[in-house]
Amino acid sequence: MQEEVRGADEKTLEKYTHIISTLPKKKSWANDQYKYQGFWYNGLLLNAVMSVQDNFKARLSNFLVASSPRSGTTWLKALVFALLNRGIITDALSSLNASNPHECVPFLEIQLYTNDRIPDLDALPPPRLFATHIPYSSLPESVKSSNCRLEPISLEEVFELYCKGVSTHGPVWEHVSEYWKVSLERPDNVLFLKYEEMKRDPVLHLKRLAGFLGRPFSEEEEKEGVVEEILRICSFEHLKNLEVNKVGVLETARGGIENRTFFRSGKVGDWGGCLTPENVRRLERVVEEKVSGSDGLSFFGGSGDQNGLSHSGVCSAS
Numbered sequence: 001m002q003e004e005v006r007g008a009d010e011k012t013l014e015k016y017t018h019i020i021s022t023l024p025k026k027k028s029w030a031n032d033q034y035k036y037q038g039f040w041y042n043g044l045l046l047n048a049v050m051s052v053q054d055n056f057k058a059r060l061s062n063f064l065v066a067s068s069p070r071s072g073t074t075w076l077k078a079l080v081f082a083l084l085n086r087g088i089i090t091d092a093l094s095s096l097n098a099s100n101p102h103e104c105v106p107f108l109e110i111q112l113y114t115n116d117r118i119p120d121l122d123a124l125p126p127p128r129l130f131a132t133h134i135p136y137s138s139l140p141e142s143v144k145s146s147n148c149r150l151e152p153i154s155l156e157e158v159f160e161l162y163c164k165g166v167s168t169h170g171p172v173w174e175h176v177s178e179y180w181k182v183s184l185e186r187p188d189n190v191l192f193l194k195y196e197e198m199k200r201d202p203v204l205h206l207k208r209l210a211g212f213l214g215r216p217f218s219e220e221e222e223k224e225g226v227v228e229e230i231l232r233i234c235s236f237e238h239l240k241n242l243e244v245n246k247v248g249v250l251e252t253a254r255g256g257i258e259n260r261t262f263f264r265s266g267k268v269g270d271w272g273g274c275l276t277p278e279n280v281r282r283l284e285r286v287v288e289e290k291v292s293g294s295d296g297l298s299f300f301g302g303s304g305d306q307n308g309l310s311h312s313g314v315c316s317a318s
């Protein structure tokens with residue numbers, strides 16, 4: 001993707017530095033985290049978030065994959081990319097075979113508006129497809145109104161911070177609840193997907209997603225097996241075993257992230273095995289308590305999945 005880029009001016013950068021200096025701050029991971037509009041970010045990321053808020057203008061031809069970190073973003077990016085480019089399925093296939101899904105669908109705040117760069121995204125041909133981990137309430141107004149690399153830190157410390165909501169773009173329960181609520185209020189604009197449900201019935205949810213994107217499958221496509229082919233090329237096994245995802249590196253403002261880190265086990269509930277049973281119960285309690293006010297949203301149980309922390313990804317069309 002090639003876009004014109006300009007740099008942020010000194011005055012704006014001073015404004016961001018000043019805002020950050022006034023925010024609540026907590027030590028976390030390698031760097032300080034700042035609480036901005038109710039969510040936690042490191043300073044570098046926060047500059048980019050403010051720049052997205054100031055500069056990104058949603059257009060009718062935009063699709064935005066919005067998700068909490070580690071919720072299934074990579075899979076959803078691959079699926080949306082393949083769906084929107086399936087008229088030229090061989091091109092989509094070769095792009096996904098040659099590039100990590102994060103290169104096919106870049107993050108606004110992690111890849112595009114970083115290092116004080118302001119890209120001219122209007123210059124890109126439609127459909128313009130981007131991604132973000134920014135919570136709903138902090139998205140630029142035009143989106144809402146239009147139709148690590150880390151220093152070593154112990155798992156116990158990370159877990160404590162996570163339970164207190166201090167994780168990048170956290171608290172995770174606020175992040176998910178906001179998108180859940182807006183998906184109920186504006187179902188034509190925001191589609192809410194749960195990782196566990198997509199794993200259980202990928203065909204059903206891929207068809208829902210295709211319909212939402214305005215590109216439902218035709219009878220002919222279904223007969224030709226296009227649904228299964230898209231699921232195959234976007235599957236965990238296929239993407240994980242590609243050369244680009246074994247050895248490639250994704251360049252971001254925080255430095256390079258090895259592509260292989262986006263593909264861990266891809267199994268529902270596997271996260272539970274990384275924690276003590278006591279901590280699994282504690283996290284379940286914390287999250288359930290926090291989302292209990294959100295109309296029918298549930299993270300655990302009800303799905304038949306053991307320890308199913310319901311990852312969720314949202315695709316928002318503006």
Ligand SMILES: Nc1ncnc2c1ncn2[C@@H]1O[C@H](COP(=O)(O)OS(=O)(=O)O)[C@@H](OP(=O)(O)O)[C@H]1O
Pocket residue numbers: 067068069070071072073074075078234235236237239262263264265266267270271
């Ligand atoms: N294609 C595909 N299909 C199914 N699952 C997949 C796929 N790609 C990645 N994964 C799993 O998604 C988890 C990572 O979440 P994210 O992609 O949101 O991570 S990130 O925020 O972009 O870093 C992480 O889950 P865990 O395995 O439970 O850690 C990945 O393994």
